Amino acid sequence: MATPLPAERFLAALRAEGVTVVEHPGWRTHNRNHVGDWGPVAGVMIHHTVSTGTASSVEMCFNGYEGLPGPLCHGVIAKDGTVHLIGSGRANHAGAGDPSVLQAVITETYGERPPAPRFHQGSPGAVDGNSRFYGFECINLGDGKDPWPAEQLLAIERVSAALCRAHGWGARSVIGHLEWSDWKSDPKGFGMPTMRTRVQTRLGKDPSKPAPAPEGAKPQPPALASFPGRSFFRAGRSSPLITAMGRRLVAEGCSAYKSGPGPRWTEADRLSYAKWQRKLGFRGADADGIPGPTSWTALRVPKTSK
CATH class of the missing domain: 3.40.80.10 (Peptidoglycan recognition protein-like)
Structure with a gap:
């Protein structure tokens, strides 16, 4: 239990x-x-x-x-x-x-x-x-x-x-x-x-990957990005995925950005993500601003090109 x-x-x-x-x-x-x-x-x-x-x-x-x-x-x-x-x-x-x-x-x-x-x-x-x-x-x-x-x-x-x-x-x-x-x-x-x-x-499946739509079905929302691992989010990392994440954080009212999100991981990204973690109910070390699999899946970041 x-x-x-x-x-x-x-x-x-x-x-x-x-x-x-x-x-x-x-x-x-x-x-x-x-x-x-x-x-x-x-x-x-x-x-x-x-x-x-x-x-x-x-x-x-x-x-x-x-x-x-x-x-x-x-x-x-x-x-x-x-x-x-x-x-x-x-x-x-x-x-x-x-x-x-x-x-x-x-x-x-x-x-x-x-x-x-x-x-x-x-x-x-x-x-x-x-x-x-x-x-x-x-x-x-x-x-x-x-x-x-x-x-x-x-x-x-x-x-x-x-x-x-x-x-x-x-x-x-x-x-x-x-x-x-x-x-x-x-x-x-x-x-x-x-x-x-x-x-x-x-x-047995990744919840962030929806099943293929049957023929004739309505268009589905964009595919979601899989969690890339905590080590992905480090100083100096630059990726379109970080921009996409930042835009979702802004949409969820969790922005700590001064000029909007960009592709390079910064302290503003970490502070914004910490707001998201706290919004989900995480506290203490669980709200350190570094994405984890549960909070990432809940954020529903759209997949980006590499």
């Missing part, structure tokens, strides 16, 4: 995986930490909302409803693949579940599926899932007929991989609510074993 990611690192992990994120006002401090533990975390849990409409579903998950106050998850995944962040900390999404499932997720020792759950909220021996899992609610009626668009399934894959990558987990740390509690059926309409296969495949 692992220490939960603070809000800024959670956001950075999602963005680094290519997730399209919308930040709901107040999400960074919206939680249920006052009623129970948050962490250590063991995995990611996927749900369906039994609702339609993005705005109304996001508001429902943010506020909750009678008998179940919000947040009801950490992020709401819309039909178009946009992920709306609504909470950071303990959320009312998992409830109590099967301890054997939790152990199987922690050890990642199960096969296609975790052991069948035999416990639920209120049953003797059930364990608290709200303290152990990140939760994502996906907008879907949950009737087995409401479609799951490709964009939405890709977003589920991406958010799951992002958190697995951040914590060093494999895809067996991603489960559906129906695999946690014997009272639940969500998500209904796609199989979690197939989704875990997708997540594991993604974890």
